[in-house]
Amino acid sequence: LTEGIGQIMVQSFVQNFVHDFALRGFLLILLGALLISKPAGAQQPALNLLPMPSSVHAGAGSLRVDSRFSVALTGYTEPRLERGVERFLRQLMGQTAIPLNLKPAKSGQATLLIRTDHASKEIQEVGEDESYSLEVTPAGETLIAPNPLGTLHGLQTFLQLVDISTDGFAVPAVNIQDRPRFPWRGLMIDSARHFIPLEVIRRNLDGMEALKMDVFHWHLSDNQGFRVESKRFPKLQELGSDGFYYTQDDIRDVIAYARDRGIRVVPEFDMPGHSTSWFVGYPELASAPGPYEIERRWGVFDPAMDPTKESTYQFLDEFIGEMAKLFPDQFFHVGGDEVNGKQWDASKEIQEFMRAHGIQNNQALQAYFNKRLQPIVEKHGKSMIGWDEILDPALPKDITIQSWRGQASLAAAAKQGYRGILSNGYYLDLGWPASRHYAVDPMSGDAANLSPEEQKRILGGESCMWAEYVDAENIDSRIWPRNASIAERLWSSAEVRDTASMYARLDVVSTRLEWRGLTHKTSYWRMLHRIAGAATPEEFAALRTLTEQLEPVKDYTREQTAPVEPTSLTPMNRVVDAVPLESAAGRRFGELVDKFIAASCLDADAGARLRTQFAAWSDNDARLAPLAKRSLLVREAAERSRDLSALGTMGLAALDAISKRQPPPGSWKTRQLATIEQLKKQKAQLLLIPVPAVQKLVEAATGGTCMGAK
C-alpha cells in the first residue's frame, strides 16, 4: 500500500514539476518500467503478513471490524471447522476487545463467508492441498479453500490483516491467493532433556498455527528422560522420567489439539543411542549389563541398544506397536543420531556378531540395526524417518532423512531416491539471529543442482529446539519470535528474502504471539525481576539497559564456557538463561550505526540518538553497581556492565572525533581496537552485542568517508 502511494507521489511530482512534455513522457514510462521490473520479493505490500502469501493484490478501501462482525460456514463443514471459527472469533475479540457473537451467522448476513469444498484426509498427510484464497472488500470477505487445512490457514491470514486504523479496527481490501512452497514445515521440541509441560506444548502449537507450520515433531526420549507412558513397558516412564512424563491421554489431547490447528504430530523415540533413560527400567536392551541411571549431564554418552540380540527387536516390535496406535501420523521418527559405538566396541559378544555377519564397522552395525528396525516400523503401518546418520543405500526408498549435520546429506538422500527434510541451519538452540536462519533455503547448496524430480523429494524443513538450556519458563523465548523467520522460509516463495521486511513484520508477529499466550517477552521480564530481587526502579532500569545489549554465547560453546558443569538439575535463573537469543535492541543499534555511517556521519538525528545511547551506557555501570553488590545473579554480569560502560565511553569519543572531523592519533585507534577485541569475548557466557557496531564507528572516526566529509 505505501508502495502504491509512493508511485502516485512520484507520478504527480513528474506531472507537476517536469514541464518538458517529452521528458515527462519518458520519465513516466521509465517509472512504469521500474515498478514492473521489480523482483517479486520487493513488491510486497506493507501488510504485516508473515509468512508472506504467494500473491497479494491490494484493493481500495477497507472492511471495518465491529460488533456486527459474523462468520458463516458454507460448503463442506465439520466440527473442527466450527471449533476453528469459534477460536478465530475469540482471537479476533482478543485482538480488538470488541464483544462478538460466537454463534455462526446465516450465510446471507455474514461479514466473512467461508466456503470449504471437501474434507481433508482423516489422518492429516504430508502434501495435502493447503491452499486458500481470501478476498476482502469494504462490504465483506470471502474465504475459499479446497479443504479445512486451507480454511484454517486463511483465518490466520485474516487475523494478521486486522489492525487499528483511522476508522477503528479494520482490514484493508485485498485479494490473496496462497499456498505453501513446502508441504513439511515443522518445529521440533525436545521434551526429554527438560520436561516441557502440556500447557507449554499447547501454546507453542498455537504459535505454529499462527505461522502456518504443520508438523510438530516431538522428541520424547533421550538419555535424560523417557517422557511417554507405555502400558506395555511401564518401567520406561516409571524409572526413566523422575515422574515427569505424558500420559497416553495427554498425548491424545495434544494430537487432537494439533489436528484442530492443521498440525501433524510426529513422535520421535531416539534409538539405538541417546537411550540411557530406557535402560534404567530395561537394562537388557543395552549393549552392556548396567545398572543404569537417568543421565543428568549433557553430551553424547556410551549406552546404546544392543543391535545383535533378537530380544531387542522383540521389545521394539511391541513398543513400536503400542506407540504406532497412540500416534496416528504416518511417520515414525527413530532418531538414530550420535551413536559413539563405545559400548559396541567393548562388548565381546557384539564384536563376535559383527565378525560372524561380516559387519565392518559401527556405522555398518547401525545400518544393520536400521534394516531390522524399518520392517518393524512398516509392519505397524508407519513410514520411518530418522536423522541423517540412518542414510544407507540398503534401506528401502520409503524412509525419510532429517538432515542436521549439513545440507549435503539432504541432496545426497534425494539423489538416492529418499525423501528428506532440512534441519541443518534451523537449530534454534544455537542462538543464531533470525536473519541467519532466514537465509537458509532447503533448495540451496547441493540441492540447487538436483533434477526437478529429485527436488520434489525435499519435503521441507524443521526448526529444532533442543532442551539442554530451556525449561517451561524460558522455552518460548528460545523458540519465538525467531522461529517465525523459518516458518516464512518454508511457506513463502524463495524470492521472499528481504531481511529488513522480515524483521519489521517479525516485530509485529512477536507482539501478537504474546496475545496468543506465548510468553517469550513476559518470561524475560519475569526472570529479570527474579535476578534483580527487590531492586529500586532505577536499579532495575539499569539492569535492563545492560541485559538488552547481551545475548548468550552461540553454537555449542555453552558447555565449554560454563563456570561449573551444567546438568539437568542446574537452576536456570542466570542472566544467560533470561536474555533473548537475539537482542532486538542490539539489532536496532547496529542498524542505527549503519545508517549514520552510510550518510557519511552527517545524519544529525542518528548522531544525536547514538550520543544519547552512548551516554546512557557510559553512566550505566555506576547505576547498576549497588544492585550488583547485593545480588549474586546480577554480580555475575558485573564485568559485562563495566564493558558496556567502556563501550559507551568509546562511542562518545568516536562521535566527538567525527563531529570535529578531527581523527584522534593512531595510538588511540590501536588502543580502542585492542579493547574491542577483549570486549568481543564472552564473559559469564554473555556476548556484548553492540561491539562490532562500535568498532565500525571507531573505524569511521579514524578515516574513510566520515572524516573526508569535513
Next chain:
Amino acid sequence: LTEGIGQIMVQSFVQNFVHDFALRGFLLILLGALLISKPAGAQQPALNLLPMPSSVHAGAGSLRVDSRFSVALTGYTEPRLERGVERFLRQLMGQTAIPLNLKPAKSGQATLLIRTDHASKEIQEVGEDESYSLEVTPAGETLIAPNPLGTLHGLQTFLQLVDISTDGFAVPAVNIQDRPRFPWRGLMIDSARHFIPLEVIRRNLDGMEALKMDVFHWHLSDNQGFRVESKRFPKLQELGSDGFYYTQDDIRDVIAYARDRGIRVVPEFDMPGHSTSWFVGYPELASAPGPYEIERRWGVFDPAMDPTKESTYQFLDEFIGEMAKLFPDQFFHVGGDEVNGKQWDASKEIQEFMRAHGIQNNQALQAYFNKRLQPIVEKHGKSMIGWDEILDPALPKDITIQSWRGQASLAAAAKQGYRGILSNGYYLDLGWPASRHYAVDPMSGDAANLSPEEQKRILGGESCMWAEYVDAENIDSRIWPRNASIAERLWSSAEVRDTASMYARLDVVSTRLEWRGLTHKTSYWRMLHRIAGAATPEEFAALRTLTEQLEPVKDYTREQTAPVEPTSLTPMNRVVDAVPLESAAGRRFGELVDKFIAASCLDADAGARLRTQFAAWSDNDARLAPLAKRSLLVREAAERSRDLSALGTMGLAALDAISKRQPPPGSWKTRQLATIEQLKKQKAQLLLIPVPAVQKLVEAATGGTCMGAK
C-alpha cells in the same frame, strides 16, 4: 536491617571523628535517644514484608535457599496443609527457579519445620485465631501456629522474605510474631456488571492469599446480570446472564480454592433494588408488571422487588435456602443499596399496602422488607449482612452493616450494637492512589470515640471492585497493586502508616503478584500494543512515554465525561481502559520534584533528571504524531500528547529560570498558571498526572526558597 547498619555507621563515625570525649558521649546518648524515640511505624526493618507483621526482630546471618530446602509438617495436620506446603514449594520454585523436592521431609531433616497445634473450624469463621510465629536462623526455620490459618499466613511471610542475596537466594535471620488487627479483611469483586471468568477469580484469590486477606465478597447479581446457576429458579441464569454465569460446581470449586488459602467466600445477592436481571425470568417479583430485559446501562434504575407480596418472600425463602446450602459461610449478603423507590411510588397496590400498615416512606418500606428478609436468612442458618441502607433499629443485633456511604454509619451501627465493616474509602474503582486508601482507618472518625466494647463490633473492612469499567482483561490492574495497601491497613497496627515505606514495599509486591499469575502489569502492556497496532518501536515508546503519565478520571465522573453513553457492551479498548488507575511514573516524578524543591533547587542530580524528563516530554508529541494519525485509539489521546509536550516545555523554562536564579516576568507566571488550569482538566477521560508537580516548579521559579538561594 539497613537502619541497623546506619546506626552502626553513625556510631563509628562519632567514635572515630569526635575527639572531645564529653561531646562524643553526648552525641552517642542523643543518637540512642533518637533511635528509641522513633515512632513504631518508622522502626520497620527494610524487609519487603507487606502487610507489616506485628513484631519483627532481625537476627544475625541468613538462611540459604538451595535445592536441599525441605519442609516438614508436625503437630496437627490435614490435607489442606499438605496442599498448602506443596503450593508453597511451587511458589518458592517460581521465585528462585531452583528445582525442589515437593515431597515432605522427615521432621529432623527439614529446613522448615512447621508445627500446627490443632484444627481450625470446619467452616472458617470470622475471628478465628490467625496468628503465627516464624523464626529464621542460618540453620533453619520454625513456623508455629495454633491452627492452619496461621500456618498458611506464615508461609506467605516466608515467601516475601526470600530474595536474591550476595550468596544466592536467602532469607535473613528474623523472629516474627504476627496476628491481624482486624478479623475481616475482604475484597469484593462485582461479577455482575461484567462477567469475570473463573480463572480471573482464582488468580485474585492467589493475590489475596499473598496479602493475607481472608474474605472474598462475591457480588453475584445486579441489574446487568445474574451470575449463579439456580436449580430451583433456572430462569434466573438462563434469561438473566446472557449465558455468562457460574455453575454450582464452579462455585463449589471457588469455595474450596478459597478455603485452601484461608479465605471465606461471602455471596451477595443484591435486593430489593439492583435486581433487574432477576425480573427477566421472574417479572412477578418486581413492583411493576414488566416485561424486563437485562439492563445494559450503568446507574441506579427503577425496578425493585415488591416488598408487599407474600409471593416475594416465598420465592426468597426457596432461593436463599438453595444458596445457603451452596455457600457454606455463616454470612449471607443481601445488598440493600440504592433503592430509588420509583416503582414503589408508582404502584397503587404498594401505596395502599403502606397506608394500611402505617409505613411512612420508602425507607420504612425497605426496613419492612429487611425485617421480613432477616428471619428467612436466619432460618437457613445464616447471619445477614448488607450495605448501610439496611441499618434500622428494628432489626435484630445479629445483622452486620457494610458501610459504603461514609464512615459515620459504621460508628452509628456499632453504637447501636451492630457489627460492621468499612468499605467507604476502599472503593478501588474510584481510582484513588494507594496512599489515600492507606490513610483510611476503620477506627478513625466517629469510630475513634466508641467505647472499647463498641469498637470490637468493627470487624474490619473490604475493598470493593465495582465492574462498570473492568472485564477479565483489565480487572487485575484495577485491583492491584493498590489493594495491597488496604490489606496492610486491615492487618497491621494502626501505627504502621509511613506512606513512603508502603510504596517502596508495594513496588516489590506488585512484581511478585505478577509471578503469582496476576496480570495487572502485563495486561496494560497487551492493551497498549492493541492501541498502538503495528507501530514501530519508536512510536510505541512515544505512546508509552505519554500513557505512563496518564490516569483515568476519578470518582464518579466517568459516565459524565463519556463521549457516548457507555454500556455493558461497550468495547474496553481505549487508553482510559488500559492505563493503571495510579501511575507509578507520575508518583515518582512528583517525588523527584519535591526532592528538588526541598533542596532549594540545588540538587544537581535531581535537576538533571528533571531536565531529561522534560526534554523527552517536549519532543514526544512529534514522535507520537504519525501513530496518532493512523490509530483511532491513539488519536483519542492526541490532545493529551500535545499537553504533555507543553508541560515539558514549561518545565524546561522553569528549570532555566531556576538555574539562572532569574525569575521570569510576572506575565510569564500568569500565563503558565492559566495553562496549568487548562491542563488539569480531563480530556478523553484522561488526567495528566504531573501537572501539579510542574505547577510547584513554576511557583518555585517565580519566588520562594529556590530563587532566594542564588
